[in-house]
Amino acid sequence: MPVVLKLFPRKYVIPDDGGLPGPARSQARSPRSGRAEEFDRLVGDHTPRLYRLVRRFASDRSEAEALVQETWLRAWRAFAEVDASRPLFPWLARIATNAARDSWRKRSPLSFADLGEQAETLEDDLVGPEPSRERGELLDRLALGVRQLRPEYRLVIALRYDAGFSYKETAKALSIPVNTVRTHLRRAKSALRSWLEVEDARLDG
Template identity: 55%
Template structure:
Protein backbone atom coordinates (compact mmCIF):
# COMPACT_ATOMS: atom_id res chain seq x y z
CA UNK A 1 0.00 0.00 0.00
CA UNK A 2 2.74 2.50 0.90
CA UNK A 3 4.47 1.98 -2.46
CA UNK A 4 1.18 2.63 -4.28
CA UNK A 5 0.66 5.84 -2.27
CA UNK A 6 4.17 7.08 -3.01
CA UNK A 7 3.75 6.36 -6.73
CA UNK A 8 0.29 7.97 -6.79
CA UNK A 9 1.70 11.16 -5.29
CA UNK A 10 4.62 11.13 -7.72
CA UNK A 11 2.32 10.45 -10.68
CA UNK A 12 4.19 7.22 -11.46
CA UNK A 13 1.53 4.66 -10.55
CA UNK A 14 0.05 2.71 -13.44
CA UNK A 15 -2.82 0.37 -12.69
CA UNK A 16 -2.73 -3.16 -14.02
CA UNK A 17 -5.34 -2.69 -16.75
CA UNK A 18 -5.42 -6.44 -17.41
CA UNK A 19 -7.37 -7.01 -14.20
CA UNK A 20 -11.16 -7.06 -14.48
CA UNK A 21 -13.07 -4.25 -12.77
CA UNK A 22 -14.21 -5.23 -9.28
CA UNK A 23 -17.09 -3.42 -7.59
CA UNK A 24 -16.22 -1.36 -4.51
CA UNK A 25 -18.50 -3.44 -2.26
CA UNK A 26 -16.64 -6.61 -3.24
CA UNK A 27 -13.25 -4.94 -2.66
CA UNK A 28 -14.42 -3.77 0.76
CA UNK A 29 -15.62 -7.27 1.65
CA UNK A 30 -12.29 -8.77 0.59
CA UNK A 31 -10.27 -6.05 2.33
CA UNK A 32 -12.20 -6.58 5.56
CA UNK A 33 -11.34 -10.27 5.28
CA UNK A 34 -7.65 -9.26 5.19
CA UNK A 35 -6.94 -9.26 1.44
CA UNK A 36 -4.16 -6.66 0.94
CA UNK A 37 -4.56 -6.68 -2.86
CA UNK A 38 -8.22 -5.65 -2.54
CA UNK A 39 -7.23 -2.92 -0.10
CA UNK A 40 -4.55 -1.69 -2.52
CA UNK A 41 -7.20 -1.37 -5.24
CA UNK A 42 -9.34 0.72 -2.88
CA UNK A 43 -6.30 2.89 -2.15
CA UNK A 44 -5.70 3.33 -5.88
CA UNK A 45 -9.29 4.31 -6.60
CA UNK A 46 -10.04 6.57 -3.65
CA UNK A 47 -6.71 8.29 -2.93
CA UNK A 48 -7.11 11.03 -5.59
CA UNK A 49 -10.47 12.05 -4.04
CA UNK A 50 -9.17 11.79 -0.48
CA UNK A 51 -6.02 13.74 -1.34
CA UNK A 52 -8.06 16.53 -2.95
CA UNK A 53 -10.07 16.93 0.27
CA UNK A 54 -7.04 16.68 2.56
CA UNK A 55 -4.97 19.08 0.44
CA UNK A 56 -7.36 21.85 1.45
CA UNK A 57 -6.86 20.99 5.13
CA UNK A 58 -3.08 20.66 5.00
CA UNK A 59 -0.47 23.40 5.03
CA UNK A 60 1.41 21.91 2.06
CA UNK A 61 1.64 18.87 -0.22
CA UNK A 62 3.97 16.97 2.10
CA UNK A 63 1.61 17.37 5.03
CA UNK A 64 -1.34 16.33 2.84
CA UNK A 65 0.52 13.22 1.69
CA UNK A 66 1.40 12.32 5.27
CA UNK A 67 -2.22 12.76 6.38
CA UNK A 68 -3.55 10.59 3.54
CA UNK A 69 -0.96 7.89 4.19
CA UNK A 70 -1.73 7.80 7.93
CA UNK A 71 -5.47 7.80 7.17
CA UNK A 72 -5.09 4.70 4.99
CA UNK A 73 -2.96 2.97 7.63
CA UNK A 74 -5.62 3.68 10.25
CA UNK A 75 -8.33 2.53 7.85
CA UNK A 76 -6.50 -0.78 7.36
CA UNK A 77 -6.20 -1.27 11.12
CA UNK A 78 -9.87 -0.31 11.65
CA UNK A 79 -11.27 -2.15 8.62
CA UNK A 80 -13.30 -4.53 10.81
CA UNK A 81 -15.18 -1.57 12.33
CA UNK A 82 -16.36 -0.26 8.96
CA UNK A 83 -20.09 -0.86 8.39
CA UNK A 84 -20.27 -2.23 4.84
CA UNK A 85 -23.71 -0.85 3.95
CA UNK A 86 -22.52 2.75 4.36
CA UNK A 87 -20.50 4.76 1.81
CA UNK A 88 -16.76 4.27 2.20
CA UNK A 89 -15.57 7.77 1.26
CA UNK A 90 -17.19 9.64 4.21
CA UNK A 91 -15.74 7.05 6.59
CA UNK A 92 -12.27 7.63 5.13
CA UNK A 93 -12.75 11.41 5.25
CA UNK A 94 -13.62 11.12 8.96
CA UNK A 95 -10.40 9.16 9.56
CA UNK A 96 -8.37 11.75 7.61
CA UNK A 97 -9.97 14.58 9.60
CA UNK A 98 -8.97 12.85 12.83
CA UNK A 99 -5.40 12.45 11.55
CA UNK A 100 -5.33 16.16 10.67
CA UNK A 101 -6.68 17.07 14.12
CA UNK A 102 -3.98 14.99 15.79
CA UNK A 103 -1.40 16.83 13.71
CA UNK A 104 -2.85 20.26 14.55
CA UNK A 105 -2.87 19.54 18.27
CA UNK A 106 0.91 19.61 18.03
CA UNK A 107 0.83 23.06 16.40
CA UNK A 108 -0.25 26.45 17.70
CA UNK A 109 -3.67 27.39 16.32
CA UNK A 110 -4.08 30.47 14.14
CA UNK A 111 -5.98 33.26 15.88
CA UNK A 112 -8.81 34.68 13.76
CA UNK A 113 -11.82 36.48 15.19
CA UNK A 114 -15.15 34.69 15.15
CA UNK A 115 -17.17 36.85 12.80
CA UNK A 116 -20.65 36.56 11.35
CA UNK A 117 -21.18 37.54 7.77
CA UNK A 118 -22.32 37.12 4.23
CA UNK A 119 -21.41 34.61 1.57
CA UNK A 120 -18.54 35.24 -0.81
CA UNK A 121 -19.83 35.57 -4.34
CA UNK A 122 -17.27 35.17 -7.11
CA UNK A 123 -17.99 36.67 -10.51
CA UNK A 124 -19.66 34.40 -13.07
CA UNK A 125 -17.22 32.93 -15.58
CA UNK A 126 -17.16 34.71 -18.92
CA UNK A 127 -15.36 33.75 -22.11
CA UNK A 128 -13.00 36.76 -22.38
CA UNK A 129 -9.32 36.04 -21.57
CA UNK A 130 -9.00 39.04 -19.25
CA UNK A 131 -12.08 37.99 -17.31
CA UNK A 132 -10.81 34.41 -17.14
CA UNK A 133 -7.49 35.66 -15.76
CA UNK A 134 -9.34 37.80 -13.20
CA UNK A 135 -11.41 34.80 -12.12
CA UNK A 136 -8.30 32.61 -11.88
CA UNK A 137 -6.59 35.23 -9.71
CA UNK A 138 -9.69 35.49 -7.50
CA UNK A 139 -9.74 31.71 -7.05
CA UNK A 140 -6.02 31.69 -6.21
CA UNK A 141 -6.64 34.41 -3.61
CA UNK A 142 -9.54 32.40 -2.22
CA UNK A 143 -7.32 29.30 -1.89
CA UNK A 144 -4.68 31.38 -0.06
CA UNK A 145 -7.40 32.72 2.20
CA UNK A 146 -8.70 29.25 3.02
CA UNK A 147 -5.19 28.24 4.12
CA UNK A 148 -5.23 31.11 6.64
CA UNK A 149 -8.47 29.95 8.27
CA UNK A 150 -8.63 28.30 11.66
CA UNK A 151 -8.43 24.50 11.30
CA UNK A 152 -12.10 23.91 12.17
CA UNK A 153 -13.16 26.42 9.50
CA UNK A 154 -10.82 24.88 6.90
CA UNK A 155 -12.31 21.48 7.66
CA UNK A 156 -15.92 22.49 7.06
CA UNK A 157 -14.97 24.36 3.87
CA UNK A 158 -13.04 21.34 2.55
CA UNK A 159 -15.72 18.84 3.48
CA UNK A 160 -18.52 20.94 2.00
CA UNK A 161 -16.92 22.18 -1.21
CA UNK A 162 -14.15 19.65 -1.97
CA UNK A 163 -15.71 16.46 -0.60
CA UNK A 164 -19.26 17.55 -1.46
CA UNK A 165 -20.61 16.30 1.86
CA UNK A 166 -24.00 17.36 3.17
CA UNK A 167 -24.19 19.39 6.40
CA UNK A 168 -25.39 16.24 8.16
CA UNK A 169 -22.42 14.19 6.88
CA UNK A 170 -20.01 16.98 7.88
CA UNK A 171 -21.51 17.00 11.38
CA UNK A 172 -21.05 13.23 11.55
CA UNK A 173 -17.47 13.32 10.20
CA UNK A 174 -16.41 16.05 12.63
CA UNK A 175 -18.61 14.79 15.48
CA UNK A 176 -20.11 18.24 16.04
CA UNK A 177 -23.73 19.49 16.08
CA UNK A 178 -25.39 20.41 12.79
CA UNK A 179 -25.82 24.04 13.90
CA UNK A 180 -22.08 24.24 14.61
CA UNK A 181 -21.39 23.16 11.02
CA UNK A 182 -23.63 25.98 9.76
CA UNK A 183 -21.98 28.49 12.11
CA UNK A 184 -18.46 27.45 11.10
CA UNK A 185 -19.33 27.72 7.40
CA UNK A 186 -20.90 31.15 7.86
CA UNK A 187 -17.95 32.45 9.87
CA UNK A 188 -15.39 30.94 7.50
CA UNK A 189 -17.06 32.68 4.56
CA UNK A 190 -17.15 35.94 6.47
CA UNK A 191 -13.45 35.76 7.35
CA UNK A 192 -12.63 34.95 3.73
CA UNK A 193 -14.74 37.84 2.46
CA UNK A 194 -13.05 40.30 4.82
CA UNK A 195 -9.59 38.97 3.97
CA UNK A 196 -10.25 39.32 0.23
CA UNK A 197 -11.63 42.84 0.70
CA UNK A 198 -8.53 43.79 2.71
CA UNK A 199 -6.31 42.43 -0.07
CA UNK A 200 -8.19 44.60 -2.55
CA UNK A 201 -7.25 47.60 -0.42
Protein backbone atom coordinates in the same frame (compact mmCIF):
# COMPACT_ATOMS: atom_id res chain seq x y z
CA MET B 1 2.04 -10.11 3.06
CA PRO B 2 2.46 -6.43 3.96
CA VAL B 3 0.46 -3.73 2.20
CA VAL B 4 2.48 -1.29 0.12
CA LEU B 5 0.87 2.13 -0.24
CA LYS B 6 1.84 3.73 -3.56
CA LEU B 7 1.39 7.36 -2.54
CA PHE B 8 2.90 10.29 -4.38
CA PRO B 9 6.55 9.66 -5.42
CA ARG B 10 7.14 7.27 -2.51
CA LYS B 11 5.93 3.91 -1.23
CA TYR B 12 4.87 3.20 2.35
CA VAL B 13 4.80 -0.33 3.76
CA ILE B 14 2.12 -1.37 6.26
CA PRO B 15 2.93 -4.66 8.05
CA ASP B 16 0.41 -7.50 8.04
CA ASP B 17 -0.48 -6.63 11.63
CA GLY B 18 -1.01 -2.94 10.79
CA GLY B 19 1.60 -2.05 13.38
CA LEU B 20 -0.70 -3.17 16.18
CA PRO B 21 0.29 -5.29 19.18
CA GLY B 22 -1.24 -8.48 20.52
CA PRO B 23 -4.93 -9.31 19.98
CA ALA B 24 -5.52 -6.07 18.06
CA ARG B 25 -3.63 -7.56 15.12
CA SER B 26 -6.64 -9.56 14.04
CA GLN B 27 -8.56 -6.31 13.59
CA ALA B 28 -6.01 -5.08 11.06
CA ARG B 29 -6.97 -7.70 8.49
CA SER B 30 -9.77 -7.19 6.03
CA PRO B 31 -12.56 -9.82 5.84
CA ARG B 32 -12.99 -9.00 2.17
CA SER B 33 -11.66 -11.26 -0.56
CA GLY B 34 -8.29 -10.21 -1.85
CA ARG B 35 -7.47 -8.31 1.34
CA ALA B 36 -4.21 -6.54 0.53
CA GLU B 37 -4.92 -6.57 -3.20
CA GLU B 38 -8.33 -4.98 -2.78
CA PHE B 39 -7.00 -2.46 -0.30
CA ASP B 40 -4.26 -1.52 -2.77
CA ARG B 41 -6.91 -0.97 -5.44
CA LEU B 42 -8.91 1.26 -3.11
CA VAL B 43 -5.79 3.28 -2.36
CA GLY B 44 -5.30 3.83 -6.07
CA ASP B 45 -8.95 4.73 -6.63
CA HIS B 46 -9.41 7.15 -3.73
CA THR B 47 -6.02 8.74 -3.03
CA PRO B 48 -6.34 11.55 -5.62
CA ARG B 49 -9.70 12.69 -4.24
CA LEU B 50 -8.57 12.18 -0.65
CA TYR B 51 -5.46 14.26 -1.29
CA ARG B 52 -7.53 17.09 -2.80
CA LEU B 53 -9.72 17.08 0.29
CA VAL B 54 -6.82 17.01 2.75
CA ARG B 55 -4.88 19.64 0.81
CA ARG B 56 -7.72 22.04 1.47
CA PHE B 57 -7.13 22.04 5.22
CA ALA B 58 -3.46 21.03 5.44
CA SER B 59 -0.96 23.85 5.88
CA ASP B 60 1.29 22.64 3.05
CA ARG B 61 1.92 19.75 0.66
CA SER B 62 4.16 17.89 3.10
CA GLU B 63 1.48 17.91 5.80
CA ALA B 64 -1.16 16.84 3.27
CA GLU B 65 0.90 13.84 2.17
CA ALA B 66 1.56 12.86 5.79
CA LEU B 67 -2.17 13.07 6.60
CA VAL B 68 -3.11 10.97 3.57
CA GLN B 69 -0.58 8.35 4.63
CA GLU B 70 -1.93 8.38 8.21
CA THR B 71 -5.49 8.13 6.89
CA TRP B 72 -4.72 4.99 4.90
CA LEU B 73 -2.82 3.47 7.82
CA ARG B 74 -5.83 3.98 10.08
CA ALA B 75 -8.15 2.74 7.34
CA TRP B 76 -6.15 -0.49 7.03
CA ARG B 77 -6.32 -1.05 10.78
CA ALA B 78 -10.11 -0.62 10.75
CA PHE B 79 -10.79 -2.19 7.36
CA ALA B 80 -12.55 -5.18 8.89
CA GLU B 81 -15.27 -2.82 10.16
CA VAL B 82 -16.11 -1.36 6.74
CA ASP B 83 -19.62 -1.94 5.41
CA ALA B 84 -19.02 -2.92 1.78
CA SER B 85 -22.57 -1.86 0.85
CA ARG B 86 -21.89 1.80 1.71
CA PRO B 87 -19.72 4.38 -0.09
CA LEU B 88 -16.15 4.30 1.16
CA PHE B 89 -15.13 7.93 0.73
CA PRO B 90 -17.24 9.46 3.55
CA TRP B 91 -15.61 6.96 5.92
CA LEU B 92 -12.16 7.95 4.66
CA ALA B 93 -13.00 11.64 5.00
CA ARG B 94 -13.94 11.16 8.64
CA ILE B 95 -10.67 9.33 9.28
CA ALA B 96 -8.74 12.14 7.57
CA THR B 97 -10.41 14.86 9.63
CA ASN B 98 -9.70 12.97 12.85
CA ALA B 99 -6.07 12.48 11.81
CA ALA B 100 -5.77 16.21 11.11
CA ARG B 101 -7.24 17.18 14.46
CA ASP B 102 -4.96 14.75 16.27
CA SER B 103 -1.99 16.31 14.49
CA TRP B 104 -3.05 19.85 15.31
CA ARG B 105 -3.48 19.05 19.00
CA LYS B 106 0.26 18.38 19.15
CA ARG B 107 1.18 21.91 18.15
CA SER B 108 0.00 25.45 18.75
CA PRO B 109 -3.13 26.34 16.78
CA LEU B 110 -3.10 29.07 14.14
CA SER B 111 -4.13 32.44 15.54
CA PHE B 112 -6.99 34.31 13.88
CA ALA B 113 -8.98 37.37 14.88
CA ASP B 114 -12.42 36.84 16.37
CA LEU B 115 -15.08 37.09 13.70
CA GLY B 116 -18.62 38.35 13.94
CA GLU B 117 -21.66 36.14 13.54
CA GLN B 118 -23.07 37.94 10.50
CA ALA B 119 -21.39 37.36 7.16
CA GLU B 120 -22.31 37.57 3.52
CA THR B 121 -21.75 34.50 1.40
CA LEU B 122 -19.30 34.37 -1.46
CA GLU B 123 -21.74 32.71 -3.82
CA ASP B 124 -22.36 35.81 -5.95
CA ASP B 125 -18.62 36.22 -6.38
CA LEU B 126 -18.09 32.61 -7.36
CA VAL B 127 -21.04 31.87 -9.64
CA GLY B 128 -21.11 33.45 -13.05
CA PRO B 129 -23.00 32.70 -16.27
CA GLU B 130 -19.90 31.21 -17.89
CA PRO B 131 -16.51 29.99 -16.70
CA SER B 132 -13.97 32.78 -17.01
CA ARG B 133 -10.35 33.51 -16.33
CA GLU B 134 -11.41 35.97 -13.61
CA ARG B 135 -13.47 33.29 -11.88
CA GLY B 136 -10.54 30.85 -12.07
CA GLU B 137 -8.21 33.43 -10.57
CA LEU B 138 -10.69 34.09 -7.77
CA LEU B 139 -10.94 30.38 -6.99
CA ASP B 140 -7.14 30.16 -6.83
CA ARG B 141 -7.03 33.10 -4.44
CA LEU B 142 -9.79 31.60 -2.30
CA ALA B 143 -7.86 28.32 -2.07
CA LEU B 144 -4.90 30.30 -0.74
CA GLY B 145 -7.17 32.22 1.62
CA VAL B 146 -8.66 29.02 3.04
CA ARG B 147 -5.20 27.99 4.21
CA GLN B 148 -5.06 31.11 6.39
CA LEU B 149 -8.19 30.10 8.32
CA ARG B 150 -8.37 28.49 11.72
CA PRO B 151 -8.13 24.67 11.50
CA GLU B 152 -11.77 24.07 12.44
CA TYR B 153 -12.91 26.45 9.69
CA ARG B 154 -10.71 24.74 7.11
CA LEU B 155 -12.18 21.36 8.04
CA VAL B 156 -15.77 22.56 7.65
CA ILE B 157 -15.01 24.22 4.29
CA ALA B 158 -13.30 21.07 3.02
CA LEU B 159 -16.06 18.68 4.08
CA ARG B 160 -18.95 20.90 3.00
CA TYR B 161 -17.66 22.02 -0.39
CA ASP B 162 -14.87 19.65 -1.44
CA ALA B 163 -16.32 16.39 -0.11
CA GLY B 164 -19.90 17.53 -0.73
CA PHE B 165 -21.10 16.61 2.78
CA SER B 166 -24.44 17.92 3.99
CA TYR B 167 -24.56 20.02 7.16
CA LYS B 168 -25.64 16.94 9.09
CA GLU B 169 -22.87 14.77 7.61
CA THR B 170 -20.28 17.46 8.34
CA ALA B 171 -21.49 17.73 11.92
CA LYS B 172 -21.30 13.96 12.37
CA ALA B 173 -17.79 13.76 10.89
CA LEU B 174 -16.53 16.49 13.23
CA SER B 175 -18.64 15.50 16.27
CA ILE B 176 -20.09 18.99 16.57
CA PRO B 177 -23.68 20.34 16.42
CA VAL B 178 -25.15 21.32 13.05
CA ASN B 179 -25.53 24.91 14.27
CA THR B 180 -21.80 24.99 14.98
CA VAL B 181 -21.14 23.87 11.41
CA ARG B 182 -23.28 26.75 10.14
CA THR B 183 -21.51 29.22 12.43
CA HIS B 184 -18.08 28.03 11.31
CA LEU B 185 -19.12 28.40 7.67
CA ARG B 186 -20.43 31.94 8.20
CA ARG B 187 -17.27 32.97 9.98
CA ALA B 188 -15.06 31.28 7.41
CA LYS B 189 -16.81 33.11 4.56
CA SER B 190 -16.55 36.40 6.44
CA ALA B 191 -12.86 35.81 6.98
CA LEU B 192 -12.33 34.95 3.32
CA ARG B 193 -14.15 38.09 2.18
CA SER B 194 -12.01 40.21 4.50
CA TRP B 195 -8.87 38.47 3.29
CA LEU B 196 -9.79 39.12 -0.34
CA GLU B 197 -10.38 42.81 0.40
CA VAL B 198 -6.96 43.10 2.05
CA GLU B 199 -5.31 41.30 -0.86
CA ASP B 200 -7.09 43.54 -3.39
CA ALA B 201 -5.90 46.64 -1.53
CA ARG B 202 -2.36 45.28 -1.41
CA LEU B 203 -2.31 44.50 -5.13
CA ASP B 204 -3.85 47.85 -6.08
CA GLY B 205 -1.33 49.67 -3.91
